[in-house]
Amino acid sequence: MDRVAPTRRPAGRPQGGQRWEDLAFLHWRAPAELIQATLPPGLQVDTCDGSAWLGLVPFRMEAVRPWRIWPKALAFRFPELNLRTYVHRDGEGPGVWFYSLEAASWLAVQAARIGWGLPYHHARMQAHRAGDAVTYQSVRRRGDARLELAYQIGQRLPPSDPASLEFFLFERYLLYSQHRGRLYRGQVHHPPYGVHAARVERLTSSILQAAGLPGDGPPALAHFSPGVEVEIFPLRPVG
Secondary structure (H helix, E strand, O other): OOOOHHHOOOOOOOOEEEEEEEEEEEEEEEOHHHHHOOOOOOOEEOOEOOEEEEEEEEEEEEEEEOOOOOOHHHOEEEEEEEEEEEEEEOOEEEEEEEEEEEEOOHHHHHHHHHHHOOOEEEEEEEEEEEOOEEEEEEEEOOOOOEEEEEEEEEEEOOOOOOOOHHHHHHOOOEEEEEEOOEEEEEEEEOOOOOOEEEEEEEEEEOHHHHOOOOOOOOOOEEEEEEEEEEEEEEEEEOO
16 A cells, blocks of 8 residues: 555645644554544555554644634634544555544534534533643533543654554644545645654543443553644545
């Protein structure tokens, strides 16, 4: 499978732009057959190192401009949190499938649900960084899905090779969604992540359980990235 091609900037103008800052990447192994059973028709679970993977990614959205002509002075900023797994379509287009996304902006939640068919939820959220110490809290406004996280940022890691597990987990530029029974694919473009090791000091979460997924115990892997500038390209139907 070609994992490098989606990292290249697509032709044409982006639909909008945003900046992702202070991202934590928490990952758990999961049985591939279990994850496959949760996916819509047309998508297959992507595996690496003998497993499927579930990722929980809390971060901050900054300078969010939903359309290219949106004035920078009116850009949005808010904490976000996504729960995802990794997929492909018939051996091509390695990307991300989201089980849930939390955002502190009600307007962003409505726009993403309507425009992208993504399972966003409005949540009360706080994100704070002091030096290498980061804390993050999220409580879904409807239901009891929540996250409390504290972690320490560690040393910078070397750039990942396309055959590595790190590249498999981080360098994902395609996303899939399902709307009214039809499968869609969107693309983002940004520089490669600068990745650091991270040490989880406190984690209480029911986000995976709320999605009906396994996730007991500490994550198998924890990483951090200071962030990237992102271009957003339009969603297209697949198949």
